[in-house]
Amino acid sequence: MLRWIMGGRGSQGTIEKSAALCIGEEQPKNCFTELQVLKGHFDIVRFLVQIDDFRFASAGDDGMVLVWNVETGERLVELRGHTQQITAMTTYTFIKGERPHTALITASSDRTLSLWDPDSGNRLQTVSDLHSSVKCLLVLDHLDVWLSGGNELCVWNRDFQLKCKTVHHRDAGTLTAVWLCMLVVCKESNVSWVVDLVIFKLNLSEAEMSILAIHHLADHQDTIRSLININNELFASGSHIGELILWDTVNWTIQAYEHILWEEPAGDGQSEVRIGQQKQSEMSIQHMYSDGELITAAVGSGLYVYNAVMKSIVAYRKVAHDSDILHTELLDNGRVMSCSEDGSIRIWELQDLPLAAEPASTGFFGMFGTFGRSGKQAGAPTKKLLEVPGLRSLELIGDLIGHSGAVQMFVSFGVKGLVTCSADHLLIVWKDGKRESQLRSLALFQKLEQSGGL
Amino acid sequence: MIGSPDVVAFTKDDDFGDSYTDPCLLPAEFSVPLFPHAANANPWTKTSYAKFSKDFILISEFSEQVGPQPLLTIPDDPRVCGTFDLNYFSLRIMSVDYQASFVGHPPGCSYPKLNFVEDSKVVLGDSKEGAFAYVHHLTLYDLEARGFVRPFCMAYISADERKIMQQFQQLSSGFSKASESLKSGNRKAFANELEKKLQDLEYTRTVLHKETELQKMNNGCYSTQVIEKANELANVEKSIYEHKDLLRQIMSYPNKKMDTDYVQYEPEKPVETNMVDHTFSSTHSISRDKCVETDNASQQLSYTPQLIKAKSAKCFDKRLKTLEELCDSNFFHQTMDHLNLIEKTFRGDLCFIYTSQIDWALLSKQKISSFLFEEERHGEEEENSRNLYDTDHNPHIALPSLSNLSGEPMSLESYATCVEIGHHKLELESMEGPPESSTSDITQETSEEAVDTETKGSFSSDRSIEALGNISPANPNGFVRRSTNEVCTVTLSEQQGEILPGAAPDKMSPSLGYKLDVYTADMFETENLVQIDTACCIGQDGFIYEEPLPVPVQQCCEDTVVKQEPLSLLQGDPALQVDYIFGESGLPLGPSMGLMLPEESTSVHSEEMARMNIEDVSDCTSYMSTSTSSDRAGSPFTYGSLITVKQKKKAGNSALRFIRQYPFAQQAIFCVLSGQTLVVLGAEEGTVRKLVNALSIFVPNLGKYGETVQPWLTTSFQLTDLQRWKLIGLQRVASPAGSSMLHSLSRYSRYIGILDCDNKTLRCHPYRGTVLGHMADHRTQIKRGSTYYLHVQSMLTQLAAKAFLYTFCHHVHLPINTDDQGSVELRRTNFLLQLGYTEEESKIIQFLSELIKQNFFQWPLKGLSQSVFSFSYTTSVLYKI
DSSP, rough: OOEEEEEEEETTHHHHHHHHOOOOOOTTTTEEEEEEEEESSSSEEEEEEESSSSSEEEEEEEEEEEEETTTTTOOOEEEEEOSSEEEEEEEEEEEEEEEEEEEEEEEEETTTTTOOOOOTTEEEEOOOOOSSSOEEEEEGGGTTEEEEEESSEEEETTTTTTEEEOOTTTOOOOEEEETTOOOOOOOSSSSSOOOOOEEEEEOOSSOOEEEEEEEEEEOOOSSSSEEOOOOOEEEEEEEETTHHHHETTTTOOEEEEOOOOOOOOOOOOOOHHHHHTOGGGGGOOOEEEEEESSEEEEEEEEEEEEETTTTTTEEEESSSSSOOOEEHHHHHSSSSEEEEESSSSEEEEEOOOOTOOOOOOOOOOOOOSOOOOHHHHHTTOOOHHHHEEEETEEEEEEEEEOOOSSSEEEEGGGGGGGGETTTTTTTEEEEEHHHHHHHHHHHHHHHHHHHHHO | TTTTTHGGGGGOGGGGGGSSOOTTTTOOGOOOOOOOOOTOOOOOOTTOOOSSSSEEEEEEEEEEETTTEEEEEEEEHHHHTOOOOOHHHHHHHHHHHOOOOSSSOTTTTSSSSOOOOOEEEEEEEEEETEEEEEEEEEEOOOOSSSSGGEEEEEEEEEHHHHHHHHHHHHHHHHHHHHHHHHHHHHHHHHHHHHHHHHHHHHHHHHHHHHHHHHHHHHHHHOOHHHHHHHHHHHHHHHHHHHHHHHHHHHTTTTHOSSSSSBBOOGGHHHHHHHHHHHOOOOHHHHHHHHHHHHOOOOHTOOOOOOOTTTTTOOOOTSSSOOOOHHSSOOOOOOHHHHHHHHHHTTOOHHHHHHHHHHHHHHHTTTHHHHHSSSSOSSSHHHHHHHHHHHHHHHHHHSSSGGGGSSOOBBBBSHHHHHHHHHHHHHHHHHSSSOOOOHHHHHHHHHHHHHHOOOEEEHHHHHHHHHHHHHOOSHHHHHHHHHHHHHHHHHHHHHHHHHTOOOGGGGSSSHHHHHHHHHHHHHHHHHHHHHHHHGTTHHHHHHHSOOOOOOOOOOOOOOOOOOOOOOOOHHSSOOOHHHHHSSSSOOOSSSTTTTTOOHHHHHSSSSSHHHHHHHHHHHHHHGGGOOOOOOOOOOSOOOOOOOOHHHHHHHHHHHHHHHHOOOTTTTHHHHHTTTTOOEEEEEEEEHHHHHHHHHHHHTTTTTOOOOOOEEEEESSOOOOHHHHSSEEEEOOOOGGGHHHHHHHHHHHGGGGGGETTTTTTTEOOOOOOOSSSHSSSSOOOOOOHHHHHHHHHHHHHHHHHHHHHHHHHOHHHOOOSSOOOHHHHHHHHHHHHHEEEEEEEHHHHHHHHHHHHHHHHTOOTTTOOOOEEOOOOOOOEEEEEO
């Protein structure tokens, strides 16, 4: 495509070869035709949290938390206070004066925890004398407490008072806390890989709150990378080597076990050779998302959609991105979105395969068009997967290119747009250009009406 | 482009079509009087017998020592005046008995009296010299001069009599401003001088007093020395009294002169205290201390009173103060700047002046969409000139008697306050409704006199106005005058009340405060402008005193070339002639150096003109050359500097060459117009810059400094750069260092069009339609860059107008009911289809419309780097030559 730019003939292959998929420029189903770049961070932006239906907060390695308006792109508040990178961020909604109030809890490498008011930008609470930095946060809304997971698991109340904490667990190993209601915290530590899940019980009956490890689930063979809640009956965990286990929330038994191997049939052309050289990390389940029925899992640079109710695989694409997928979500309209270290965001649609036996097109790296089917051939990993009836395909319907660094995360605001954050210090709000144009027109006439004409 | 000659000249609606009025014609107030029906006249040939090459401003003085003498000219270039005899002309203009100003001791008054004489404005003609002048007489005060006054005059000298007559009001208000500034400075300086003189006198008196006492003690009361000394003392006393009286007079000036004008002397109030002090204490030391103590003005701090010799009479060999000394230096330079501005504003042909005035008036009404393709005129200079027009168009100001209104209240030490009040006053100005009738009255009056061209005498507008005022007391004039008086007195008292209690705050840095406040004042004027300009041209119309030409039938002369020699214009139908001259076809080429585009002839000196003309001709002849690298100059656009029309016209040359050379020029222009960033890729900087420059005239919302264009980029770009720049010149680097750049090119390829000027290829979204075909026809017959620029401008204006229409049509955008999104979309598309636009052209309109909306909202908000960046997912096509 860009051969003529490159001047030489030889170099042109490199760009295209590195592209796992190329949808081309014609993307009629991609409605994100407008973008807005939000500048403000000075380092990698790692976290995005939606505050309400028009605000979100971003945080990253520069220790700043910025609150934005997704509609206007306006930077509303800057929350400064942390001296080192933010390691976790979550919203915390509590009732204050009859109406719910949303605050932000942030944890940083400077071993502090802070509670912020995103309206005023004030730091409401702060805890600074922690033994270790907190790596994950979990709010238990119905109990009005929240948990922080570092080397130890702590339970805090709304006023930032430490209610209880775990004793040191296996010399500062990973904590994976699952409480009865299946609220899940997942955590890894660089001290030692912990393979098992630990179930904690938060005991409220006594005068003093206490937390106890009551169960260990040791079925994973490698570090657990992600852990999600599916529904009231199920939760799922994914490990570094591609194991996906569905657990029962009541008795903690394994409901399903999938080992995603992305195995290659030998001798299937150069692309397969390259993919065949995959390292273990490329099967690591980096992120999972569930809407209660379907689970999407980011497996290396591939995508995997699993039906937790049917316990069957729905669709998969072994090479969905050029490098590891960092975040994936199921959208309301049944589409799957993924973002990756390669700096792109891709939108996928689940489509029925016309015929299971249809041979794949040879133009795997062709420029425009039929990529979906090619994945079937190249990415037929195991016999087991092929046997699944009703297998659907993930069709690429659009990609968003704008970031020049790994896209860490995204938050979807539905029709209002999509916010992505990246290692290039930028946030981008992707919007539907037609909708925005109409909104601007409406605003224009509103303003005209107010000012009484031009 | 709105006001370009070709558009405006045909729009004059007159008796030719009295039965039928074309609704498409411009309203009468925006029309320009046609070139008068003079035989054989080429409207742009200068009146041959004038001995100067262009209009200039002359300041002369009637010196009490040597008589009338020229002091300076603006522009200060001897070539301008050529062989024109300034001395003679000074004599002529100063010899007019314009003011019944008498000085010295008027009967019934024992003390010298200052006369606050109004300026007089006169038009003088000297047909033998071919010179006509607007002459503005004023007097400045000088303590050392005879009768304390020195007469000066400022004259705008032109070879075109009609220009002087028809621009009389504008000239008058411009020069009144300048005069006010000079006089304010002069009053300040005069007061300072008086004050020093008073100190001298006081000191002398003290010394004399001591001596007298001493002699009395020594010689007794009735010795001759004592009597002599006593006489001397009495003289000094009298002199002190006189000077105090003078000071009082000059300070009472604003109250005395009931005509809107006023000046404050706050910092001089120490003098007052001095005066009071002296009545109680005659001790020299105390008064002097007091002096030092109370004098806040730093320059007076160091003044040491000197003993005045009894016989310091006026001698003829003494050096008279220069104009700059007479007026405070700040004021003087400000005035000079203002005069320079006047000179610049009235440069060139009358038609051109009209055109640009109308241009202004129209453009200022079109702020909502004019930012798209019109060059911004927000430079300080332009701002000022706008102000000049602004006040010109204000009917109040046009009244000579009221023109003093423009004189801001001048405080002596801090200009800042005065400018503040200045814009305070401006608001008031605009609040008074424009009494248009008064304008027409005056113009009638003046035009009647103007008809009397044979006499070529002078007429004083002062008189005519006064007469007018006398005849009709119910005239709006009187009302306005009264009301402004009120306004002025109010501000005056405020001013005094403010400043008297504390003079200390006035010590602020005058230059800084002044600049800032001038700026804010300008801002205020901008706001006022819209209301004011409607009346702008009424006065001008009134000045028409020659039979206007019948309107020539407008011919469809788009893109046609006139091959005739210039001579052919001289015979034949004058209507046709005008048609040719104004027409799109541009001007005939060849040896006719005198026949130039008005804007060029006005903006440069004659030498430059000739050079530019040659340049243009060479452009026209060399357009066939396909080599882009053999360029005279890279881009006239230097990044970060103000873009002028002239630069854009030069860019028109490049653009013309571009559309001739590249068959896919339309696609490239489409790319730029639809908001897709166009990257011009090339190894050679000159070539790339040239292409960027050529395409820059198509960039919507180019910005005052061309911010949306990056003519030469050597590093890779980011997404934010694409948002900021709509046209980028990019260096092609062969080394590995260029790989990151190529990476960004390929990565963002969907957002950009790439014009490779080494391989002569273009990759961008395809364009189908006819609009751009008109704009960039590679077989175009337009030969001159500036003509092509105007052509492009008019096409772009059409687009902008359509975009405006599209943006502000309610029914297109508003949903009929709440869940109506689909139909809105449909209506939008249909609307654009009905306008006759293809899908691609609709994209242009939509992009322009978005720009208009964003501009309307003033979108960039806090923390928001840029406005939104829109794009579409369309496959790009590669075009080759």
